[in-house]
Amino acid sequence: MSTFLFPQIVQLAVIFLLSILSIWFYQSCSQSTVLQPTVSLSFVSQNSSDCQQSFLESDGLICESNAAWNERKHIYRIQDKENMMKREDAVYFLSNWEPNFHCSHARRMGAMGDGGKWVCDVHRLKARHDCLIYSVGSRGDFTFEIDMKKTIPQCEIHTFDKNLYSCPNKACSFHQLMFGTGIEPNGSKSWMTIVQRLNHTNRSIDILKIDIEGGEYSFFPLLFNSTKSLFPRQILVELHPINVTLVHGFFELLRSNNYVIFNKENNLLAGPYFFEYGFLKLNPQFFHSI
Numbered sequence: 001m002s003t004f005l006f007p008q009i010v011q012l013a014v015i016f017l018l019s020i021l022s023i024w025f026y027q028s029c030s031q032s033t034v035l036q037p038t039v040s041l042s043f044v045s046q047n048s049s050d051c052q053q054s055f056l057e058s059d060g061l062i063c064e065s066n067a068a069w070n071e072r073k074h075i076y077r078i079q080d081k082e083n084m085m086k087r088e089d090a091v092y093f094l095s096n097w098e099p100n101f102h103c104s105h106a107r108r109m110g111a112m113g114d115g116g117k118w119v120c121d122v123h124r125l126k127a128r129h130d131c132l133i134y135s136v137g138s139r140g141d142f143t144f145e146i147d148m149k150k151t152i153p154q155c156e157i158h159t160f161d162k163n164l165y166s167c168p169n170k171a172c173s174f175h176q177l178m179f180g181t182g183i184e185p186n187g188s189k190s191w192m193t194i195v196q197r198l199n200h201t202n203r204s205i206d207i208l209k210i211d212i213e214g215g216e217y218s219f220f221p222l223l224f225n226s227t228k229s230l231f232p233r234q235i236l237v238e239l240h241p242i243n244v245t246l247v248h249g250f251f252e253l254l255r256s257n258n259y260v261i262f263n264k265e266n267n268l269l270a271g272p273y274f275f276e277y278g279f280l281k282l283n284p285q286f287f288h289s290i
Helices: 002-047 049-057 066-083 122-127 143-151 191-197 216-223 244-256 284-288
Strands: 107-109 117-119 132-136 156-161 173-176 207-210 234-239 259-266 275-281
Touching: 049 066, 049 284, 107 122, 107 143, 117 234, 117 259, 117 275, 122 143, 132 143, 143 156, 191 216, 216 244, 234 244
Parallel strands: 132 156, 132 207, 156 173, 207 234
Antiparallel strands: 107 117, 234 275, 259 275
16 A cells, blocks of 8 residues: 555655746746836837937937937928918917927926916926926916926925915925016016026026016027026926017027927917917937938
């Protein structure tokens, strides 16, 4: 009887060991299968040679294939020619200055309607440990700042207004002052004065959100006469159509400083003449190679 049972015991032991080995092998393979795509995708997003062109020409913001990036440039070239036609229209923005660049993951931050703004690929700012945002002319609406702070907690946000308000829930640092030329409006501060006062001269400003009720036409020429490293990566601005010459000059100023238009929307609360625009600064190489 014992002689008969011995081979069976050996067989059972072998089967048991094989089962243990099979389970261990399966788990090992499963782990390597899960980990492998993560490593591969990380490598592609940061080191792929097919991404170098977009990464360079977007100043490190966008990483996509050369084919996709060159299609963006093709679209830009077509729309830029249309924008330079400068058509006459009773409602100026109805037939002038359309978006010529599209952000794949643009996201509206802040309240729906007035107060909220479209931001280009806001998720990409999560990699910026020293993210810096200026919000000018809040008029007590802090929904943009709150949304940005929730989405990117490490972002340093400074809000400016001529009236006194208080940033809720430590979403931002508030400064009671007016942006302007330093001469007009009376009591205003220039771009360089503000940046120096906040000790941001060696920082990159990721977003400038600004609504200064027509003062943009005198403010931005001064901004673009400052240090180039202080030009904001994104400019979110409400434009007020004072006269056609000023408005065309404003767009040509941003165009000459390597900004593309990624968003345009009508502020219906202010009537058909006021429009919100989103601009993104690209590397000069983007335009030179078109």
